[in-house]
Amino acid sequence: MNSNAHNQVSIHALDGIPDIHPGDDLSGLILAALDGNQCSLDDGDIIVIAHKVVSKQEGQIIDLNDISPTVEAQTLGSELNKDPRKVQVVLSESKRLVRTSKRPEQDEGTIIAEHRLGFICANAAVDESNVDAAGKVILLPHDPDQSARGICQDLERASGKSLGVVITDTFGRPWRMGLVNVAVGLANVPAKVDLAGDMDAYGRVLSVTVPALADEIAAASGLLMSKNGKKPVLIFKGVDWQRCESSARDLVRPQQEDLFR
């Protein structure tokens, strides 16, 4: 098997990341899991982390019993057959609603919202699964880029290696069925790679070829990061990337360039 670094990428799931609680030392738990999995970090490795463990560590969990829905949330909840307290949390996490809809065959309707960080997704990324009690919902981290940078610095300090971190969430998509993981927080890893000016195989300049590197990595993480939440941390080895100052917000298409809002 060809072992050239740029001809091979490997993805490793870490077993043994425990259930995370507010204030836990997430970086320390990742380092312990690396040890437990006999996985050592190399320069250029990218650590991919499901946002939920970061959100939990940061206490980004809302008890719906603490929420008093506004009239707006009550009205929308009634239209969509959604818990108005959950609708209130979605509204609080959103800059604006992009679409709301309920088809007759749906039990609960759909809210597509622009999250306060710019991401457009269902329910402003407010999620009920993998929370340790019914009646609680989990938000994105307060600033997922900052969370990624903090974890990356901890792991770089402990390992002495140059690393990247991608924090992911699972989003639906227009036009295509099924969910894919996308990048919501980045440390060092470029959001996208501008190949403009590079040549194709026939020596013609590629004008608009901008692979969304961080989303390629995030989507790949879905192959091992089982949705049941038990493998929230993966290590990617062999990805060809250049360290840079980056932000997952660079993956948000500016409104004036977006034909589908």
Add this chain to the structure above:
Amino acid sequence: MNSNAHNQVSIHALDGIPDIHPGDDLSGLILAALDGNQCSLDDGDIIVIAHKVVSKQEGQIIDLNDISPTVEAQTLGSELNKDPRKVQVVLSESKRLVRTSKRPEQDEGTIIAEHRLGFICANAAVDESNVDAAGKVILLPHDPDQSARGICQDLERASGKSLGVVITDTFGRPWRMGLVNVAVGLANVPAKVDLAGDMDAYGRVLSVTVPALADEIAAASGLLMSKNGKKPVLIFKGVDWQRCESSARDLVRPQQEDLFR
């Protein structure tokens, strides 16, 4: 490093796939490249192929000099500053146009079209890069699922292994910047995996969790399938999947469920 099959995925790019011409024995060239890369196939391996080599093998290449644009194509070409012959090819490949737009700062405008196979993408997937002569454009394969099945059967017969094939194209996306590879043709690999009824880590039933497995694989392929077109074939090992009759058209969101057309 943990070698448990479900804790590790590896992706291998094959060097040495030559430029493909109509009528070439693509399966034979892939088998030769596997040999040349000392890469053997195992049960459960998934072969990921950039559609362009399949399209070329099938002769899905149009010489724009052979195209006489209709008045509709001429008008739209003029509005969007696009070669009307290319617009004509886009129209011929489309069921309908979803959006057309040209912003002042764009040299050439954008056509988002519903491809005859249902995929919604820019220019109905008609592409100018990686064709061996200016003035030619390349289409999707005539029936990418059928192409995938044919190649998969050839590779299974030669190797004696149970395999899957994913044929990819590179699409832009609403809401998010950058391009990702998506699945446009499938053999044996499920388009998506229905986890409904499975439990999350806290024993609650996951109601709407449907990872788009084939698109996760396609997006991951972008990490090695450099856009310059020289590594169009990858081997994925270690993916957890169940063989089934599948079609990439199962990834197309039905119009009545799509809030963004």
